[in-house]
Amino acid sequence: AGSIALIADAGHNLSDVLGLLLAWGAHWLSRKPPSSRKTYGLRRITIMASLTSAVLLLVALGAIAWEAVERLASPQPVEGMIVIIVAAIGVVINTATALLFVRGQHDLNIKGAYLHMAADAAVSLGVVIAGIAILLTGWLWLDPVLSLAIVAIVLIGTWHLLRDSLNLSIDGVPAGIDVEEIRSYLESLPDVERIHDLHVWALSTTETALTVHLVTRRRTGNRFLEQLQQELKQRFSIEHATIQT
Numbered sequence: 001a002g003s004i005a006l007i008a009d010a011g012h013n014l015s016d017v018l019g020l021l022l023a024w025g026a027h028w029l030s031r032k033p034p035s036s037r038k039t040y041g042l043r044r045i046t047i048m049a050s051l052t053s054a055v056l057l058l059v060a061l062g063a064i065a066w067e068a069v070e071r072l073a074s075p076q077p078v079e080g081m082i083v084i085i086v087a088a089i090g091v092v093i094n095t096a097t098a099l100l101f102v103r104g105q106h107d108l109n110i111k112g113a114y115l116h117m118a119a120d121a122a123v124s125l126g127v128v129i130a131g132i133a134i135l136l137t138g139w140l141w142l143d144p145v146l147s148l149a150i151v152a153i154v155l156i157g158t159w160h161l162l163r164d165s166l167n168l169s170i171d172g173v174p175a176g177i178d179v180e181e182i183r184s185y186l187e188s189l190p191d192v193e194r195i196h197d198l199h200v201w202a203l204s205t206t207e208t209a210l211t212v213h214l215v216t217r218r219r220t221g222n223r224f225l226e227q228l229q230q231e232l233k234q235r236f237s238i239e240h241a242t243i244q245t
Contacts, residue, residue, distance in 0.1 A: 014060070026046045030045055098114060174208050182232070198212045
């Protein structure tokens with residue numbers, strides 16, 4: 001069809017298919033039980049998958065942007081009708097796929113897959129509109145301009161995924177968890193004089209871990225620790241808390 005916009009849409013779709021395969025594979029591997037060599041199992045592979053997905057998409061966007069800039073300087077004929085038909089099929093498929101991931105948005109891995117597919121549907125719709133415009137007006141510059149617009153739109157969404165994935169991969173505190181709020185809560189507990197060595201990090205894209213040392217005025221028992229672990233889970237979504245008094 002000679003359309004770089006259609007190639008941009010296809011390239012985005014291809015990277016998302018790879019992203020979906022990565023998400024599925026990571027989810028499957030993360031459910032494997034821990035072993036003597038991997039005591040946390042393979043939960044962290046979900047973080048690696050979301051990071052890889054973001055990087056693949058950025059590479060595809062870079063290649064598309066490069067080609068689009070060249071097309072601006074030298075416009076080429078575009079078969080508008082082919083663009084419309086192929087992009088319309090993309091709208092249907094991407095919308096149907098995105099609906100499969102509406103649930104499970106608390107998981108960064110699933111959220112990344114959902115955002116990719118929803119963005120694909122919107123981008124494909126834009127390509128359909130551009131194909132109609134080119135067919136009616138013959139404005140060939142619309143094709144590379146739309147391609148650059150697609151790159152910009154997808155880049156915005158991908159940047160957040162890349163940032164969050166990088167943060168989790170270096171043991172950063174997961175988004176939505178306030179460490180100072182956790183610190184204040186722990187320091188407000190009866191018999192707790194002070195705390196130190198508070199660490200919060202992600203075991204996977206859905207599970208968060210915490211370790212902390214509590215200095216207490218008197219000896220505490222297992223019941224105190226069990227209640228505190230339950231409270232941390234309910235208040236702050238900390239699924240795996242290790243507490244030393």
